[in-house]
Amino acid sequence: MLRAVSAGVAGAVFGLGLVVSGMTDTTKVQGWLDVFGDWDPTLAFVMGGAIVPMAVAWRVAARRRVSVLGTALPRLGPQRLDPGLIWGSVLFGAGWALAGLCPGPALASLSFGGTGGLAFFAAMLVGMLAAAPFRAALRRAAAPT
Amino acid sequence: MIETDWLWGLAGGALIGTAGAIFLLMNGRVMGASGLVGGIVDGTDRGMWRETAAFLGGLILAPALLRPVFATETHLTDSLPLILVAGLMVGFGSRLANGCTSGHGVCGISRLSLRGIVATAVYIGAGGVVMALLRHLWGVI
Secondary structure, rough: OHHHHHHHHHHHHHHHHHHHOOOOOOHHHHHOOOOOOOOOHHHHHHHHHHEEEEEEHHHHHHOEEEEOOEEHHHHHHHHOHHHHHHHHHHHHHHHHHOOOOOOOOOOHHOOOOHHHHHHHHHHHHHHHHHHHHHHOOOOOOHHOO | OOOOHHHHHHHHHHHHHHHHHHHHHHHEEEEEHHHHHHHHHHOHHHHHHHHHHHHHHHHHHHHEEEEOOOOOOOOOOOOOHHHHHHHHHHHHHHHHHHHHHHHHHHHHHHOOOOHHHHHHHHHHHHHHHHHHHHHHHHOOO
């Protein structure tokens, strides 16, 4: 129960941050990627503002064995730069540029993004489902034989 | 010159990082939007689905409740084919890469994860190239 409450609070603060920062506005995101046009650096400020508290949290987490609510803390796995990471990021970045939405803002704007926002969300879920067998294959390839 | 939008970006970013800090230190989990949604979609989330659903609920509801205060628009394109192709690519790509802007970007870079840093450089680079081609060369978006 407490875990769900804490997760709900984190989600709400995330949603608030995405709206306040302007990241649910696709023109700001596309503006960040539009280096040859009317470039908008806002996204860099959002990233910078987010990385600072997060970096502190990672330092705190490194000195703890478990989280406050008693679950294991995520440790850094092997830093393999596999084809899934590279090609997945290429596809993700290309789609991000096409519409100016990524998964976080797509969720945060569901209530006010109209039918276009709902269509994007539905297509995103289909894409995620389609990726499942590829993820499984990548895991098999990475597993020690 | 510092513009107001940049300061809102910084403030909103600090909130996003705080949310990630809460999720990490309280729940012991990485705040990656694609991983949280994807885990529910393909069933890999299993034992965590309840708190994941609570997180996603908060993420959707908070902006809905804040509409009277922060009335922003998404300015999403009207082209349905473009929206659908973009959604498919974002969903498929972020799952294949095991992370998106929040997971690889915010959470990965802040712990100096090589995968997070490389992924972020690649998706921003790919996005920049696609934007240059489709907006300035072909005038599609």
